[in-house]
Amino acid sequence: MKGIGISRYGSVSQLKVIDMPTLPLQPDEVRIAIRASGVNPVDWKIREGLLQHSFPYELPLVLGWDGAGVVLEVGEKVHSLQAGDDVFFRPEIEKHGTYAEEINVPERFVSxxxxxxxxxxxxxxxxxxxxxxxALVEVGNVTEGQNVLILAGSGGIGSIAIQLAKTLGARVTTTTSTRNVDFVRSLGADEVITYDQPQSHTLPHVFDFALDTLGGQHYLDAVGWMKPNGTIATIFGGPHESRPFSPVAVEKNIRIEYVFTRPDASNLHHIKRLVEMDRLKPTVTETYPMTVEGVHEAHMSNQTGRTKGKIVLVRERDQDIH
Structure with a gap:
């Protein structure tokens, strides 16, 4: 089995084809022929070695932890899936990823x-x-009528968060650049804060819940805009990294929870249902071939921090990875 990954940490120059043995299928696993893989900041952060303390990998490592494809084979204890099913999934981030021809994934992570x-x-x-x-349902318990703040609403996470918050009945404010205002409004944002333009108003004690995807000063600004006893879910950094201290958060009794995304088929079933109800739409804005050069270009684009929606690698049927 071939994949694309690294034998040592570093820049995009370290990307290469990795030859991996095909592992035996465990009773609770499905073998999937990968047709596409999402590209996320965690991919290049792991490639650069920025998350070594959180994830002490043994190299070489196939990158990518976001996939869709066709089930080739199922283990003897698998009951919800069968060969030929089209599926989407997030494998365990501690193991080899989805920039690959095939992958074995436990049934409980696949929908x-x-x-x-x-x-x-x-x-x-x-x-x-x-x-x-x-973040929104399990940590924030977002409900109808609440005021919700989504930082970086035009990005991969923000673009989905706006849609889910609206589906839950919240009033949504998001931050973005001036050039993406129309895009985030098309997703359902009620109010937009443009970070590249001076603001004519302040937002004291407005929000019940905030999703922080940026950290730093953006996170501290969000703390100042929260209602007393509000909740902030943050995904910035790694699971063992400290957050900027805010005395305001202490004064206002803000609950701050780090969200370390876990694979979960039951959650994916909810996402599937919302897509089929036309309440949530994927926002793919860039695609690249699943080749070393394609991954190189995808990572360079994602590392600009200006990605609108999602970047995806696509592997055509029977295409060799090279």
Whole structure:
């Protein structure tokens, strides 16, 4: 089995084809022929070695933890899936990833693809969909009528978070650049804060819940805009990294929870249902071939921090990885 990854940490120059043995299928696993893989900041952060303390990998490592494809084979204890099913999934980030021809994944992490989506669209959803569901529903308990703040609403996570928050009945404010105002409004944002333009108003004590995808000063600004006893879910940094200290958060009794996205088929079933109800749409804005050069270009684009929606790698049927 071939994949694309690294034998040592570093820049995009370290990307290479990795030859991996085909592992035996465990009773609770499915073997999936990968047709597309989402690209996320965690991919290049791991490639550069920025998360070594959180994830002490043994190299070489196939990158990518967001996928869609076709089930080739199922283990003897698998009951919800069968060969030929189109599926989407997020594998365990501690193991080899989805920039690959095939992958073995436990059944409990795999869902049937939403009807009507391409593999690229489906592959754009698992990591961001799981993150947003676990942040807004499980941590934030967002309900109808609440005021919700989404930082970086035009990005992969933000673009899905806006849609889910609206589906939950919240009033949504998001931050973005001036050039993406129309885009985030098309997703359902009620109010937009443009970070590259001076603001004519302040937002004291407005929000019940905020999703922080940026950290730093953006996170501290969000703390200042929260209602007393509000909740902030943050995905910035790694699970063992400290957050900027805010005395305001202490004074206002703000609950701050780090969301470490976990693979979960039951959560993906919720995402699938919302897509099929036309309440949530994937936002794929860039696609690249699943080749070393394609991964190189995808990582360079994602590292600009200006990605609108999601970047996806696509592997055509029977295409060799090179």
């Amino acid at each position: 049937l693809m939403p009807k009507g989506l391409t593999y690229a669209e489906a592959a754009s959803l698992p990591l961001v969909g799981l993150t947003v569901w676990q």
